Amino acid sequence: MTTTEKSGIKIVKNPPESKLTDLGVRSWPKWGCPPSKFPWTYSAKETCYLLKGKVKVYPEGSDEGVEIGAGDLVVFPKGMNCTWDVSETVDKHYNFE
Template identity: 85%
Template sequence: MASAWLSTNIAATGASSITYGMSGMVVRVAPVDPINVKNVNRHNHYRCCSTAASSTSTASIYPPTKLSSSSSRGRKRCYANRRRAEAVIRAEAETPIPMATSVIEKSGIKIIKNPPESRLSDLGVRTWPKWGCPPSKFPWTYSSKETCYLLKGKVKVYPDGSEEVVEIGAGDLVEFPKGMSCTWDVSEAVDKHYSFD
């Protein structure tokens, strides 16, 4: 049985079904409230389920170009309000929710997760030189303090003389203290901005 769902406005009608076109297709209507916004539901909103009489037919139906209404002005206002409400809902859905900033300190390494763009701008991070490496494992000693911002990658840092494992990744702003010796275990290729003090 062919079926299709429509969303439309039907005002000033008490009918529980409407027949479309020559196919004899029957449309059953049931009131719904598609958008919970003030003044949008000025007329009845309906979700329509169409069913064809023949199980072998693949007919499709289209909403009428004009629906009867006791007030065309009210209908136009309803449509305009609905369009505005839908635009607001789409804009809110497309707006990314900012991640919370958190600070972690382990074995002398300071990690700022999800730093705000204002912090990165104040530091001039985007103007710092860049460095990268493929997945690998190697020792490293910091002869001076380094601050870096990871654009991509995933690393486990094993500080010498510590049993702690420090994990850093894309989006982290990291400070390594002067004199630290450690081993970098890079599981995903790294690309970062860096600055030495």
């Protein structure tokens, strides 16, 4: 399990099931979308777990995309403006604080 932080986005690669259970991830609501590109603003801190898919998230003011995909537990900070560039259909659990 490795944790990295890029442009304020925290990514935990392949967290163990015990961590997902502690967070209650499997009972969180689900959200999905087909390949697309759209702007997004986080009005609250969001933690999400990608069940499938591949996305590049471009935080506002950054040319460098942060790549996330299936098996990643990701935390987006409150107030972040970004663009989601979905290359493979996404299915995820999410939780807003």
